[in-house]
Amino acid sequence: MRQRHIRNREEILKDCGEYLVQDPRSLRRQWRSAFGKEGPLKLEIGSGKGRFITQMALAHPDENFIACEGQYNVYPRILQKAKALELSNMLLLGEYIADPSDFFADGEIDGIYLNFSDPWKKRTANRRLTYRTKLEGYKRICSPGAVLEFKTDNDDLFEFSLEELSAVGLTPSTVEYDLHASEFAEDNVLTEYEEKFTVIGSKIKFLRVYLR
């Protein structure tokens, strides 16, 4: 997702600074205390402009949410949304995550969301967020019972992701090829990309898998 420069970026960071984690690596093993309140700790990698994660935080005040977005011209939009909603259970990690263990200790996270988070390019298979080594990394940082949820409009990426799960010995508990026509539609929180693809008639693929 290429984005134009945000002219008032510095102003946004200043106004909404309480949501941006300044040194996310230093919070490794400390994320729970960073929120100042108990509750399951959920992570979205590739939050984009943040509609999904901010709406999830709003809908689940008893849980804590970490938005992760590496594009510095995109993540200010997440901060603005969090501020407008006066969220007290969302923080932003404004970096690209390559190895999640750089930021999170073993067993620290209770659930992971990947939403349209990875373009389909053949030569970059090992950088896809559902590549097998990434899945192994998610397993490491997740607590027993943690669930990974993945949505995409892309058929090839979805099939690839199912194969990668299988390669690391994981079997999804849910696989839907048309999320919006499924029983999960009611609780589904739309992302910006999801809306865009739905409008042009793409079917949204969805899977849920216990990581541990």
Ligand SMILES: C[S@@+](CC[C@H](N)C(=O)[O-])C[C@H]1O[C@@H](n2cnc3c(N)ncnc32)[C@H](O)[C@@H]1O
């Ligand atoms: C196609 S956009 C989707 C955004 C949003 N999830 C949605 O559905 O509207 C993918 C986003 O994931 C981010 N992203 C991809 N890999 C990432 C990583 N390893 N760490 C952090 N952000 C990442 C990109 O910068 C981009 O903004």
